[in-house]
Amino acid sequence: MTANPARALTTLSRSPGTVPCHSRQQLADPRLRVVSCSARVVVILPVCDTDAALLRACMASIQLQVPTASARWTIAGIVVADDGFQPVEQTSLPTRLPLTVTRTPKPRSGANIARMCAVRAASHLGATHYALIDSDDTWLPGHLQGSLEVLLGKDHPALSYSRLHGIKGFSQRMPQGLLPRELICGNFASTQTIVVAAEVFERVSFDPGVERLQDWDFVLSAGRAGFPLYYNPNGGAVVTLTPQSVSRGSGSRSRLARSLTYICAKHLELFETEPRALAAHVKCAFEHDPRIVAAAEYRALARIAVRALATTRGRMPRNLSPDVRWD
Numbered sequence: 001m002t003a004n005p006a007r008a009l010t011t012l013s014r015s016p017g018t019v020p021c022h023s024r025q026q027l028a029d030p031r032l033r034v035v036s037c038s039a040r041v042v043v044i045l046p047v048c049d050t051d052a053a054l055l056r057a058c059m060a061s062i063q064l065q066v067p068t069a070s071a072r073w074t075i076a077g078i079v080v081a082d083d084g085f086q087p088v089e090q091t092s093l094p095t096r097l098p099l100t101v102t103r104t105p106k107p108r109s110g111a112n113i114a115r116m117c118a119v120r121a122a123s124h125l126g127a128t129h130y131a132l133i134d135s136d137d138t139w140l141p142g143h144l145q146g147s148l149e150v151l152l153g154k155d156h157p158a159l160s161y162s163r164l165h166g167i168k169g170f171s172q173r174m175p176q177g178l179l180p181r182e183l184i185c186g187n188f189a190s191t192q193t194i195v196v197a198a199e200v201f202e203r204v205s206f207d208p209g210v211e212r213l214q215d216w217d218f219v220l221s222a223g224r225a226g227f228p229l230y231y232n233p234n235g236g237a238v239v240t241l242t243p244q245s246v247s248r249g250s251g252s253r254s255r256l257a258r259s260l261t262y263i264c265a266k267h268l269e270l271f272e273t274e275p276r277a278l279a280a281h282v283k284c285a286f287e288h289d290p291r292i293v294a295a296a297e298y299r300a301l302a303r304i305a306v307r308a309l310a311t312t313r314g315r316m317p318r319n320l321s322p323d324v325r326w327d
Contacts, residue, residue: 039073046114049084061138081114112206146234157197161189166239179223187216192237257289275308
């Protein structure tokens, strides 16, 4: 495992001409753009051999996102990134909205590569915001309306998230702002509920090196780039866990252990400010896959956690790993 793997994708760059209805002055000032022109939302939908019935349900929930009469937004289109072995059937994608289907470089490239492929393929749609959803999940009615009300009420580019339904025990905390402490302690913003200003993708991308907790890594990266996170109380998504879900199947526990270690190393400056959180994440990685102790990156993180807790006189979680001791 490497701390800084080569990026397989570049972040999206857009020229002013790709965004219709904005003057050059408006493009230079995001606050003017928010006030003076309707938001154009592009839905990003990665698909990986998803059951046809689940995919149709997902598409139906997108169709239900209707702006109110006074709303300042519209859905500019849906971009599907097909990451499966079998090409997605058009009959599984019923929609009245503009639809773009693109394929990842190779099947099962991963959700993060699929998402960024979709963002690049959406460049001709002039998006001001992107809304993320997974192909086996559904949005609640009013989800986009609530998200855009939150984001358009700010004078700076940001992200919004909503409540997640369908996973027992998933955190229901609702912190917001620029890198709230709770975000360092654990993930609470799920990808299926995130709506993001297009400017975020000019500086942040979904990291193809992250196998699990992809939403956590993305929100942490956005916060470190200066983009705050806000809660939308009037929306949410319903999760359907399938055999294709990233949290299911053989190897899912080891992927979680690797991802926890990777994310803590990638954002170490943040986690060092919360040594108990860092220690808890390191312990969680070990509990999911004890073999992770063979990774040099894991051992380095564990020792950093030990030293940080010793400095702050914090209590160490028991059984952090068999090869880590107080020095």
